[in-house]
Amino acid sequence: MTGEVNTLAGYLGDEVAGEVVACGRERGWTARVPARPWRSHGYTGAVVALLNVTGPAGVQKMILKVVPPAAVVPAPERAGDPYDTAARDCPAVFRAHLVMKAQPPWPTTRGGLLVFQKLAGDDVLACRSLDQLPYRQLVDVSRLIGRALLLDWNVDGLNHNTGAYAGSPPTYAEFLRQALSDPLSRRKSMHRYAEDHALAPDRVRAIRFPDGTICPNPLYLVFHQSPLDRLRLDVLTGHSHGDLHLRNVVVPDLGGGRPALDQFQLVDLDTYRRHRSLAADPVFLLMSAMAEWLPNVPGRRWDAVRNAILHPARTDAADPPVDIARAVYGATVRAIRGLDSGLTGDWPAQFLLTTLATALSFTTFAGLGPTLRAWFFRLAAECGRSVISALNEPIPEDAISMGEMFR
Incomplete structure (x- = not known):
């Protein structure tokens, strides 16, 4: 394992860290653990964590949601990307109440999903x-x-x-x-x-x-x-x-x-x-x-x-x-x-x-x-x-x- 994966592995676990690194290499960015780490857990077994992501446009903080395979909505049931659909549908009066995606999701090798979201209020902490x-x-x-x-x-x-x-x-x-x-x-x-x-x-x-x-x-x-x-x-x-x-x-x-x-x-x-x-x-x-x-x-x-x-x-x-x-x-x-x-x-x-x-x-x-x-x-x-x-x-x-x- 590279030092990059090792650092993330202590934060996200080996398997998720490997998926994040693979996604970043394909998309041209690098993920790092923030100075003030933050993690949470959902009802379906999903893990949510704050990441620093550095790419061609500079650094951006994102929320990574790791969706386990059992909680992934099968493709035939998804009518397009739900974030894109929500953004198109949302009236102006409600737009400030939605937190949108930072980049497209990444399917994992085990059938799960990595979802990258923007930060609520620009500061999750x-x-x-x-x-x-x-x-x-x-x-x-x-x-x-x-x-x-x-x-x-x-x-x-x-x-x-x-x-x-x-x-x-x-x-x-x-x-x-x-x-x-x-x-x-x-x-x-x-x-x-x-x-x-x-x-x-x-x-x-x-x-x-x-x-x-x-x-x-x-x-x-x-x-x-x-x-x-x-x-x-x-x-x-x-x-x-x-x-x-x-x-x-x-x-x-x-x-x-x-x-x-x-x-x-x-x-x-x-x-x-x-x-x-x-x-x-x-x-x-x-x-x-x-x-x-x-x-x-x-x-x-x-x-x-x-x-x-x-x-x-x-x-x-x-x-x-x-x-x-x-x-x-x-x-x-x-x-x-x-x-x-x-x-x-x-x-x-x-x-x-x-x-x-x-x-x-x-x-x-x-x-x-x-x-x-x-x-x-x-x-x-x-x-x-x-x-x-x-x-x-x-x-x-x-x-x-x-x-x-x-x-």
Whole structure:
């Protein structure tokens, strides 16, 4: 190994360092470890690191994201470069909220991807991701983001049933299958979770939790002659990030604990889509906040947190993380109502179904641990119960009992 690789290897690991050096040699630049190193980790196993890159145009700081093979979106599913598409699509009013790429990505020999991004706020060390904010500031910025995603990023107007829906209203079950297409098909992690907990939808239609609550198996609602295939919904669609967890949003720090919340920036646009359900981003942000803050909440209050998500308009508590559910949902409802386009009635069902799907997807994140994953599964199940009740559909009577972990 060269001295160049050796230096990077201590920072990035041997394999990634070799890929970075190979990319630099082909493109005519050299990467070095900055004097103030910075690294972070994502939910999917991605590693993010700050690099100094010196080329023909001089030195530039970049953020390197190392995407593992399992998290790479297959080429047939990528409609061109998502960063380029996002840049073309973005209205001027929202452009300052997006962090774009510094140069094209580099496919690795093992099937992963190196993504080179510009710095948020021109100084990553002077920014904080949302998981680093005090709770009250997280609630405030989540409210700002919820509104901006709908009204500013989609300032040219919302759409109905565009993109994957091809202009036709999907059934409730089709909507869930589309929302869950990644964990259901590409990594198969949803199927593994179902099998590990004896929840296969072709055998288990309903479940009984330790407190006696009976819910439909949320996986049954997605598959196997689901009763949710009998009703359709108009889906509000538009520009969407697609992986909007707390670490993918940063705010500049003005010093003295004063983050500039209204200058938030979205990073890692590799999952950007021009047309996606507009509930996907705010709900994913909300579920990410739950994953971050729920471990700090006594177990006896976990039911109250779940109820706040299921019924955000009825929640008046102001303790974490209950009120963030009201903040996110309320911001999106007010944004849609403010358009005065008659679309408000479409939103509650879309938001609830998206919560069901996103909670199910969080059960596949092994890093959350078994107890938190079980909490997300029960949230998905209770979302299903609410949907079934609203449709006046009966819950199947052949419920199986769940273990204490699913309290």
